[in-house]
Amino acid sequence: MFENRTPPGIILGGFGLAAIAGMVNAVGFLGAYHQAFSHLSGTATHFAADLAQGHATRAALAGLLLISFLLGATTSGLIIRDSHLQPGRRYGVALVIEGLILFAAVPLLQRHLMLGGALAAAACGLQNAMATTYSGAIVRTTHVTGIVTDLGLALSHRLRRSPGRAGRTRLLAALLAGFLVGGSIGASLFDVLNYRTLWVPATVTIVAGCTHVVMRQFKFV
Template identity: 45%
Template sequence: MLNRLPRWIEAGAFVLAAIAGLVNAVGLLGVAHQAVSHLSGTATLFAIAATELQSKPQLVFHLLIILLSFVLGAAISGVLLHGQTLKLGRHYDTLLWVEALLLAAAAWLLTADLQAGLYCASMACGMQNALVTNYSGAIIRTTHLTGIFTDLGLMLGAWCRGERLDKRKVGLFLLIICGFIGGGSVGALLWPLLSFQVLYLAAIACGVLALIYLRLRHQSA
């Protein structure tokens, strides 16, 4: 599957991973140490809070909305994207613009101390994760690293058995890891200066990606 993807996909995956890493760092630093780019931790917090529903109904509702926001973002990608192959001309730019708007809204709302900003950030991450998964067949994930590290471990084990190592896939996975960690570092470094407004940088990055995609599409027309 990966070998059929164009070479520029590595650069896009790196930037998207950096965006997710930055958003997640902001969530961990500013929203009760809560990750927003993936749902494992949020689902666990929801399970714990659900056992104390009578005393913490607002927390249960809040975590449920975060989970549903992520799903809604993925659903928006599902509506706009048709087919599971990467093809210039599809609505990738539209999704990137919507993600940029959601991240900008998240920055504005969280700066105003409104929890709705967290829902916008979660929706943006769900949209991004679905966008990438749709055309890569789940080979590429940019909003979390668990699957990436698992795949690297599997490939290392297969290589130890004597199988050929797919160097392009390894390189792509390392780029995603570096992008996610690098984005998280940028978010952490800028957090003391900009607080939630760091998310505006992620929104700008999404907009830049959308413009680059439009340029590629026009060049291929």
């Protein structure tokens, strides 16, 4: 079964990507706009509520984040051209682009320009769409609602003593842990680096992306 064959590299990669999203999201919450960059449920609620209450500027920011996340996901789909995690796909290119977008977001956020938040959201959308499924399991690396839901279902299987899904549970736990660890690191770094905290996930994604491109070139993946 898939659950018992999840490669360690997939689990480690999922942890790392979720940690990156956690760092980016911490910057969003601690920055001037106090907005999530890596997921959209709260953003959509902000947009609807602010629009209804006549807060045009705040509604515009939320709407811009929604559109930017969508454009990031669209870009990912154009680059990778598949919704399933498969060896040899152009994940490295997507990661490098994500890192460059995050670097570009920093000076704009430092000047409190909404475009900076839009770029950060686009980077998260790009990452989240990189691999939407792996062997039938939904893989989301920028938010935790689905992860916690799936973990709850896995717990119900254990309580009912149904056949185990150990591998899938490990992957989900790694994603949740990565997001929490990344959020903690991002919050700690924000006290020192402010928006320059995004340099960390930007650097990590570019290095990881370049590594993947080289490995793909030499047929290692």
